[in-house]
Amino acid sequence: MSRVDPLAAEMAADIAVIGSGPGGAVTAALCAETGRSVLLLEEGANLSINSAPHFSNTEILQKYRNGGVNIAFGRTKIAYVEGRCVGGGSEVNRGLYHRIPDYILEQWRAEFGVQDLLSDDLMPHFMACEKTAHVEYLPDQASLLSTRLQEGANSLGWNAIEAPRLYRYGAPGRKQSMSETFIPRFLDAGGHLIADTRVSRLTRSGGRWRISARHAPKSSPPRHIDISADIVFVACGAVQTPALLRRSGFARNIGNSLRFHPMLKVVALFDEDVQKPGDQDPVHQIKEFEPRFGMGCSISTRPMLALAMAAHPDHLEQVDRNWRRMAIYYVQNKSGYAKVRNLPGFRDPLVTISQGAAERSQLAEGLKRLAEALFAAGAKVVYPCILGYPALYSLADVHALPATLDRSDSSATSVHVFSSCPMGENKGLCATDSFGRVHGADRLYIADASLLCGPTVVNPQGTVMAVAHRNACKAIEDGFR
Numbered sequence: 001m002s003r004v005d006p007l008a009a010e011m012a013a014d015i016a017v018i019g020s021g022p023g024g025a026v027t028a029a030l031c032a033e034t035g036r037s038v039l040l041l042e043e044g045a046n047l048s049i050n051s052a053p054h055f056s057n058t059e060i061l062q063k064y065r066n067g068g069v070n071i072a073f074g075r076t077k078i079a080y081v082e083g084r085c086v087g088g089g090s091e092v093n094r095g096l097y098h099r100i101p102d103y104i105l106e107q108w109r110a111e112f113g114v115q116d117l118l119s120d121d122l123m124p125h126f127m128a129c130e131k132t133a134h135v136e137y138l139p140d141q142a143s144l145l146s147t148r149l150q151e152g153a154n155s156l157g158w159n160a161i162e163a164p165r166l167y168r169y170g171a172p173g174r175k176q177s178m179s180e181t182f183i184p185r186f187l188d189a190g191g192h193l194i195a196d197t198r199v200s201r202l203t204r205s206g207g208r209w210r211i212s213a214r215h216a217p218k219s220s221p222p223r224h225i226d227i228s229a230d231i232v233f234v235a236c237g238a239v240q241t242p243a244l245l246r247r248s249g250f251a252r253n254i255g256n257s258l259r260f261h262p263m264l265k266v267v268a269l270f271d272e273d274v275q276k277p278g279d280q281d282p283v284h285q286i287k288e289f290e291p292r293f294g295m296g297c298s299i300s301t302r303p304m305l306a307l308a309m310a311a312h313p314d315h316l317e318q319v320d321r322n323w324r325r326m327a328i329y330y331v332q333n334k335s336g337y338a339k340v341r342n343l344p345g346f347r348d349p350l351v352t353i354s355q356g357a358a359e360r361s362q363l364a365e366g367l368k369r370l371a372e373a374l375f376a377a378g379a380k381v382v383y384p385c386i387l388g389y390p391a392l393y394s395l396a397d398v399h400a401l402p403a404t405l406d407r408s409d410s411s412a413t414s415v416h417v418f419s420s421c422p423m424g425e426n427k428g429l430c431a432t433d434s435f436g437r438v439h440g441a442d443r444l445y446i447a448d449a450s451l452l453c454g455p456t457v458v459n460p461q462g463t464v465m466a467v468a469h470r471n472a473c474k475a476i477e478d479g480f481r
Contacts, residue, residue, distance in 0.1 A: 009225055013039040013192075015480075016211055016229035018199050018244070021088020022461050023448035023468040024235030025182035026129060030472040031233075032191035039192050039227060040183075041213065043236070044085035046195035049177050054092075055299045063092050065348075070239075072338050072353040075407050076360070078262055080351075080414040082237055086195050087178035089237070090461060093415065094281050094299070095166035095175050097135045098458035099126050099466075104291075108453040112424030115434040117467075125469040126462065133181040133465070137164045138283060144274040145327040146282035146297050152377030158288035163296075165283065166461070173280075197225070202232060202248040202444070209444070231480045233436075235448040235468075238417040242340045242450060243349040245421070245431075245438070252439060253431040255340035258351065259419040259455050262359075262412040263332040264367050264386065264405075265298060267308050268379040273324040275300060282327075286373060291334065291457045293366035295373065298328040311387045311411070328385075329374060331366035332414075334455035335359030340420055361404040363412070371398045386411040416460050418449035436471040443480055447471060 014036040017028040028040040044063065052058035060068045065084035072078040083089035102119045109117060141147070142162065153160035166176035174180055187193060196217040203210045209232045216222035234241050242255030282297030289295075298304070302323045309316055318326065338353040371382045371392055382392040384401075386409060392398055405412075421431035423446075427439060436451055438444045449464045451471075456463050 009223070010227075011039065011225065012228045013037045014229065015039070015231045015233070016041060016209070016227055017233045017235060017447070018211070019043075019088065019235035019237065019241070019448060020086050020178060020183065020193070021083060021235060021237060021448060022090050022178060022464045024233065025087065025178035025186065026465050026468040027233050027235060027447040027472045028191055029182045029186040029189060030469065030476065032186050032189035034476055037192075038186070039194060039229070040186060041197045041199060041211075041227075042086050042193070042195045043198040044083070044195065045218075046086040046193065047091075047179075049091060049175055049179055055301060055304065057303070059092065070348075070351070072260070072336075072351040074353040074355070076336070076353065076355040076409065076412070078260055078336065078353055078412045078414050080260060080417055082239060082417070086193065087183060090166070090177040091179060093461065095177070095461070096163045096283065096459045097166050097462045098163065100456050100458065100463040101291075104454070104456060108424070111426070112422055112429055112453045113426040113434070114424040114453065117434065117470075122466050122470060125466040125473070129462070129465040129469050132185060133166050133176040134168055135164045135176075136167055136169055137162060138280060139169050142283055143276070143279035144272075145279065145300060146284045148270065148274055148327070148377040149282075149286065149295070149297055149329060149373065150284045152373035152375070153286045153288065155376045156373060158286055158373070160284055160286045160288070163283050163285050163459070165281070169280075199236075199244060200247065202244070204442070231443045231445070233445045233447040235446070238420045238449045239340055239349060239351060241446060241448055242420045243342055246340070246342055250438060250441065253429060254421050255349075257419050257422060257429075258338035258340055258417065259334065260336055260338070260353075260414040261332045261416040261455055262335055262355070262363060262414055263330045264363060264384070264412055265308055265328055265330045266367070266370060266374070266385060267305060267326055267328055267383040268374045268377075269318060269322060269381040269383075270325050270327070270378055271380055274327050275324045289366065289369065292362055293331055293333040293369075294457065295329065295331045295366065295370050298330050300327045304328060308385050309383060311385050311389065312383050312391060315383065315391060329370055331363065331370045333359065333363050333366060334457060335363060357404060360407070364402060364404050368398050368401055416455075418452040418456070418460055419454050421446050421450035422453040423451040424453060435474045437475075445471070445475060
């Protein structure tokens with residue numbers, strides 16, 4: 001296929017991939033390397049990895065959906081974030097990298113009937129993705145912000161690790177996001193990227209897929225475009241993928257089982273600077289209590305600290321005076337089930353969540369354990385980022401915290417969203433077969449975190465990439481039948 005004009009009103013390709021995050025980018029690159037014509041469509045803008053300082057207000061406005069503000073509603077609420085740019089969430093996350101634990105894959109096999117997804121099956125796909133998007137450990141000492149968490153865990157006899165990152169350290173360092181890795185590989189193979197393009201609906205006509213989309217770059221007026229393709233991969237993310245499929249008439253097990261890693265944060269104040277100019281992003285995590293809950297370090301810039309301290313307005317002056325002695329940490333679990341539904345007249349879908357008492361108690365226990373580790377690490381004060389919770393000055397204060405989170409509390413956030421269209425052969429639960437092909441549809445696939453059958457416990461990007469690589473290889477091998 002010759003190069004296409006992204007402003008053409010009508011276009012055609014052998015394959016269309018909708019969404020350029022980790023799942024979509026990996027899928028598009030492999031498909032393009034078969035010699036087929038491939039269009040990669042992205043709703044957000046095409047921006048370089050360094051178009052704005054990382055975790056800055058500018059980056060949030062440029063690269064996050066709705067300026068980083070999305071809410072799952074219910075008696076318990078969760079605020080979550082989605083990337084909305086070429087490269088998706090890989091452009092805005094820290095790139096902490098894990099391979100999914102074996103016991104999670106075994107659970108998925110048993111409950112969802114997923115075939116050929118155990119550790120030995122996935123290993124070549126993890127390795128293939130890691131060859132393109134390099135995974136490295138810190139070459140030097142981690143920041144004190146990071147090592148303090150490890151020290152606290154070690155003093156309590158808890159298991160803590162340094163997590164590797166999708167990152168090339170050195171001068172200058174480069175995050176291994178999709179715009180730095182699989183998107184260039186896709187373009188080098190002859191693929192065609194069209195950014196600023198929101199797909200509204202898929203229809204089947206004459207043995208091909210018809211894609212209705214709105215192309216709206218900032219530099220020119222928006223216009224409608226129609227695209228036809230033999231094969232479609234939907235990779236819009238765990239919220240937008242089920243929304244698109246439901247708009248297109250697909251509803252069976254789609255958008256009924258969205259999951260999160262809900263997260264609570266605390267701010268710790270130490271007696272010395274734990275943040276210094278030039279520090280790398282923190283990388284340590286406490287694994288002692290997984291899969292029930294895990295703990296780690298968070299980005300702790302001065303603006304982030306001010307936001308985290310909003311639950312303690314009487315102590316905000318600490319950020320002005322001592323922000324380099326302060327750091328943000330989190331505890332997260334795998335609680336809650338959510339649904340995704342479209343509403344007439346609204347651009348984004350409604351996400352509603354239900355969270356059980358046991359799950360809220362588990363997260364409350366994790367909050368206490370996190371504070372315990374931080375006091376063991378030398379923290380002088382720990383501020384839970386929950387409105388109405390007191391500042392903590394001792395273990396006695398920690399033990400006095402509630403045994404469960406109030407149902408009405410809205411302090412939980414999430415940066416990991418998945419499982420809205422699970423894969424597998426259990427047709428009572430699954431939206432696709434074991435390799436991402438939508439049940440009851442011809443040559444229509446899902447290729448993102450929607451496919452994961454449940455929480456990964458660890459950071460999910462590595463798993464999303466490996467599963468996408470596995471499924472694309474299978475589709476290519478089978479001739480997309």
